[in-house]
Each structure stands twice: as structure tokens, then as C-alpha cells.
Amino acid sequence: MSDDSQRPIVVKRIKKGGHGHHGGAWKIAYADFMTAMMAFFLLMWLLGSVSKGNLKGIADYFSNPLKIARRGGEGAGDADSLIKGGGKDLTQQVGQMKKGAVQEDEQAKDRRRLSELKKKFEALMEDKAKTNSKLAQFKKQLKLDMVAEGLRIQIVDDQNRPMFKSGSSELEPYAKDILDEIGKLLNDVPNDLSLSGHTDAQQFASGQRGYSNWELSSDRANASRRELLSGGGLSIGKILRVNGFADQVPLDTANIYAPVNRRISIVVLNNEAAAEIRRQAGIDQEANAIPASEVASRVAGNKVASGPN
Template sequence: MSDDSQRPIVVKRIKKGGHGHHGGAWKIAYADFVTAMMAFFLLMWLLGSVSKGTMKGITSYFANPLKVSMSGGDGAGDATSLIKGGGNDLTKQTGQVKNGDVVAAKDKKRLSELKQKFEALMANKIKENSKLAQFKNQLKLDMVAEGLRIQIVDEQNRPMFKSGSSDLESFSRDMLREIAEFLNEVPNAVSLSGHTDSSRFAGGDEGYSNWELSADRANASRRELIAGGLSDKKILRVNGFGDVVPLDTANIYNPVNRRISIVVLNHDAEDNIRQQAGKSQEEASAVAEKTGK
């Protein structure tokens, strides 16, 4: 019998397939990447939603951040930005909604108060002057997009001007002079326009027409306002519209279509008119400062 204790011991090792363990470092790198992308898209969204003035303020801040830490104070884009300093104050720059809203609100309040005051003034004048009382229906006030509009309209057998001419009737002169004193109480510029009905001249539109007549009547009203004390610097525009903008569209021959329209302009309307004429309000102000006017 053989000795079992002398037999060799064989150990079988089974190798398992598959990949070895690499750790979790890749998860951290992926999380950092996702966080960075989220921050990038959030930054893009924020930059796309700010105003131009605020954007310039942010740009100026990062271009010269030491200015804030050294001197502090207000700076570019200060109207809405949390970042102070870094350039010129842009709170009055075009595109700043905050400043535009404030100016518009002041204009609206001033013109509304002007309308109420004028209505009260004319009511008192009508009580004191029996001649003006018969013309009260010919004076119309309303608020339009450009500002406060004051219209003096014709009535049947009671025209503002002599027929077919720019010669003012006496009551029209009195009324325009009353309005002139009233307009000087506000700093706003004034626009004048003349309108006619659709009655034609014998010579037709090739000769003297409603276009010339409406412009001549507007200028005659301008001269009377100045004679009544209105500063000629306040008149920004004088227009003749002929018969193209009737008050009574159903009856283009209605005397009410013959009228003078005076608009006390708000800030936006004045700026638009200056830009249409080729000069912005800022440019006009700069010229006035240089010339001392």
C-alpha cells in the first residue's frame, strides 16, 4: 500500500473574466463638466436679458476692476446694474428704461396738470367775457400720443379765418393770445398745424390750394401766438395738412374740419421731430451749450 502522505497537493485557482476596478474619478470629472456647462448657459441667458447700458457697465467693470476697489462710487450702467463703477454714468443714456419711464411720467403729469389748468382758465375767461362764451364749443382739448392738443375749430357762420384766406377773425386773435400766455408756463416745445375742409379753389390744386391755405393759416396763428407773448424759441414745427386729416370723416365739407391744432409736445415727441429733421435733442443741446444760447 502506498503512503498517502507522500502525495503532492494540487491547488486549482480559477481566474475570473472581466475588467478590473478603475475607481470613481471619472464621475467627479463629469460632474465638474456638467456644472461648468450649466454655469455657461446661465451666464449667456443673463447677458442676453440685460439692457445695453447695464452691459456696458459690466464690460467697463471687468476692463478696469481696480477703479471700484480703489475709488468706489457710481459708474457705467448704474441705473440697473449691481456692479458699481467702471466708466461714465449711463443712467441718462438711450436704452435705459428706468430713465425713460421717469421722463415720460413727468411729462404726462405736467401736461395733465396743464390741461386742467387751461380748462379752468378758459372757464373763468368765458364767465368774464361774454364774447368768448359763444365760442366755447370751438375750443377742444385732449391728450394725444405727442402730448396735449388744443384745437380751435370752425362752426357754421362762425369761422376762425376769413373765407379762403389766412386773415384771422378778431375772436380768433383774442383766443390765440390767451393761449400764448398759458403755453409759456411750461418748458415744452409747441407744434402748430393747419387743416381745411375739402372745398376746392376755382383754380384747382395746381394753383393756390388747400395745402397752401392750411400752411398759411398755421403760420398766421404762429404770428398771433408770438404777438400774444409766446417765445418764438418754443415753436418747433409748423405744418399744413390741407384736407387729408378731417375731424369729421363722414362729411369732409363739415366746417369743423377747418381748424388750427396746437400740440404741447412731450419729450419723446420733441426728440422724434428733431431726429426726423436731422438733429437729435442731445446734439441740439450740445450746440446750445457751445454757443451759449
């Protein structure tokens, strides 16, 4: 039997080793990944919210930055794009505005101003009619309505109270009174005016040869214009157009000989209608249109320079 005390004692030591010290390198890699993903989703959101025109502007900037830098700068791009400025033309140096919103806002202001003018005019006529018997009798011959061009004020004839002497462009005294009141009121609004004269279908048989309802309607419109300027104090630059329509646009289509067809129509033009008239006349409103105040001053200056005619 062996002596157990003589056996060698073997001690097994288990070394618990790790995988080595990695530090925080994985955190940096993860942060880079998250940053890249955030930038990607931000880019997708921007691309989805920008219009095609603005995307083209941005693409042009990156494809040829030197050209945009030379000709763009402040004002290059659209108002809602990443490039500071506004408008469709990226070459413009001055910031542009979105035209659609501006035009809608101006049109709304224009309609509101004309509606207020209509109410003010009706109230004024009611007040004047209380103290002036002639205007009270004439009140029924005034017709106000909103048309496509703006606020239309029509002064129509009555069988017993015509505006003009028969077959003439000479205004009756009470017609002058009403035109004077209209002129004072219209001078307070910035809108341009259009005047037109109308007759009934009765053919003009007297007077000089070749004189017809066309000439008569035009002369009556011009006589009304002169009274608005002289008696009503209307600014000369406010009247944009004067027409004579003869009997071609009757108010009473069922009876083309009715007295109401003989009338003077004054239209307080909205901005869109005034711009269209200028466009038809070949005037660039934005570049060449002369403000009404400047027109009046030029005319006054010419009168002083040339003396009385």
C-alpha cells in the first residue's frame, strides 16, 4: 500500500482571460451611423417638400455654382427654396415675391374697396336726396351694380327728366348736380374710371350731315367727363377711357326705344380691368404706366407753359 503522503500535489490554476480592451470605438461607429441616417431622412423630407422648379434651381446651382454666384447672390432662387431670395428666375439679383399670393391679396383689397364705395355712394345719395328735391327726383335714375370690370354707376334718362337736352350733348342743370356729387366721391378712391355714353335706337335725324347716334353718345360721354372734372373736381388722370356705344348696348332689350337706354355709364375699374385696358393699348403697365397724379401734374405744367388756347 502506497503512502498517500508521498504523492505530489498538483494545483490547477484557471486563468480567466477577457477578449481584450476595446474601449468606446463601437459607440463612435454607432453615432456615425445614426448621424448618417438622420441626414438621409432629412434630405428625403426636404426633397419631398420642395417644388420641381426649386429642385431645378438647386441642381443648377450645384452643376454650375460659378454662374449662380456671379449672377445670383441675393435673390437667387425661390422664396420657399433653400437658396435665399424669391421668384422663378434664379438669375435675378433682387429678391422676388410669389406673384400668385400678392395678386390674390390685391384683388381682395380691390373688391373690398369697391364694395365699400358702393355702400358709401348709396348712403350719400340718400342723405343728399333728403335736402335736395331735384336729387330726390333724380335718385331713381341712378343704378349701381358690380360688374366684371368693377363698380358700375349708371345715370339713366327718364321720360320727364332727361339728362341732356333733346338731340344735344348739353347737360341739364340737375344732371350737372349729380355728376358733381359723383366726381367728389370718386376722387377719394385710387381706381381709374371708364365712361361710356349710350342712346336709344331712335335714329338721329337733325343737325349736321353725317352726325349720328355714334357721335351723339360719344359727345355726351365727353360732356359728362368735362363736368366731372370741372364741377366735381375729379383728377384728370383718373379717367382712363371714354366710349360712345350709340344704341348697340341697350339696357332694356325688350324695348330698344325706351328712355332708360339713354344713359351715361361710369365704371370704377378694378386693377385687373385697368391693366387689361392698358395692355390692349400697348402699354406695359409695370414699366411704362404713369401714375394718375403725375399725369395731372404734367397736364397742368403743359397748360402753364403753353398758355390759354
